[in-house]
Amino acid sequence: MDSVLQQKREILLRYLQGLGSVAVAFSGGVDSSFLLRSACDALGVSHVLAVTARSATYPERELREAVALAKAFGVQHEVIRSEELDVAGFENNPTDRCYLCKNELFHKIRAVADRHGVAEIAEGSNLDDIGDFRPGMKAVAEQGIHSPLRAAKLAKAEIRALSRELGLPTWDKPSFACLSSRIPYGEKITREKLRAIDEAEQLLLDMGFRQVRVRHHGDIARIELPPAEMPRMLESWNAARVNAAFRRLGFTYVALDLGGYRTGSMNAVLGK
CATH class of the missing domain: 3.40.50.620 (HUPs)
Structure with missing residues (x-):
């Protein structure tokens, strides 16, 4: 050590x-x-x-x-x-x-x-x-x-x-923050929104994406992934699967954030 x-x-x-x-x-x-x-x-x-x-x-x-x-x-x-x-x-x-x-x-x-x-x-x-x-x-x-x-x-x-x-299984576990952090400040937090975010992120995790965030912007889902994982998301079958699943969760539009995954991205609006 x-x-x-x-x-x-x-x-x-x-x-x-x-x-x-x-x-x-x-x-x-x-x-x-x-x-x-x-x-x-x-x-x-x-x-x-x-x-x-x-x-x-x-x-x-x-x-x-x-x-x-x-x-x-x-x-x-x-x-x-x-x-x-x-x-x-x-x-x-x-x-x-x-x-x-x-x-x-x-x-x-x-x-x-x-x-x-x-x-x-x-x-x-x-x-x-x-x-x-x-x-x-x-x-x-x-x-x-x-x-x-x-x-x-x-x-x-x-x-x-x-x-x-120490042999802890969490040593390389992706970072996590509470689901409320996916909703812009000032936008009402509801159980329905939290459930949609949870199910959307679970889908991405089940598809093998490791570090994910699904930000909830009303009828828009903004997906954050590390840059290295973006190409796989853009493969036609993955994009189609995610788009269809997210629409079933109530989102009209599904966007991939080109800025990639970063912690606290909702804080970018503070002080503006």
Whole structure:
């Protein structure tokens, strides 16, 4: 293992040991999976609780993977309901939507942690998240939630490298964000839109595309793929299959974004 990565890993483990016991906000993604495994290594599974929030913005495929991984770690795992659409103002999709979501989520995780006698709560944001628009970080600060990966100055690429060293199946898992992030700010978030986005992305994943986003612009579906995957999408049979399937989901037009996949593309309109 690279010496710098080893040093950061040791800093992370010492940080986690200092918590005594911890409830990890666990989505099953790259960051939270690495954090959960590290917490188990630092504290032992008896002092760690994984908490996963189930909602309309979180696909069932992600939940299944989270449940399977927590079981593999041997850690106690609770799946709770934290329905963002029930939070006042969330469905209106304001620019601080993520704050509303995280504020509700951490309050619920706190209740679970208290019930289990767990002292602290940790979430999986990393060093790269500091430079992005992340209103959810306000809820992290307000509620005293720990961010151990940021404390250890671990960036996404380093987390992937360390996850690979540890043999975690998530080391090369595509990045994921909640389905609400596919809808432009100010456009109402509904269960119907979320369901259409989920089914559209699942189709693309089933076709073998790995990193996908389907952005919902009313009757237009805007597909984001890494540039290397675009040529396969443009093959006539794939294009026809996707177009037909998306139209059945309620989209009139289906577009491939030539800018390719990028995180936070909906933030491009902010400040304009």
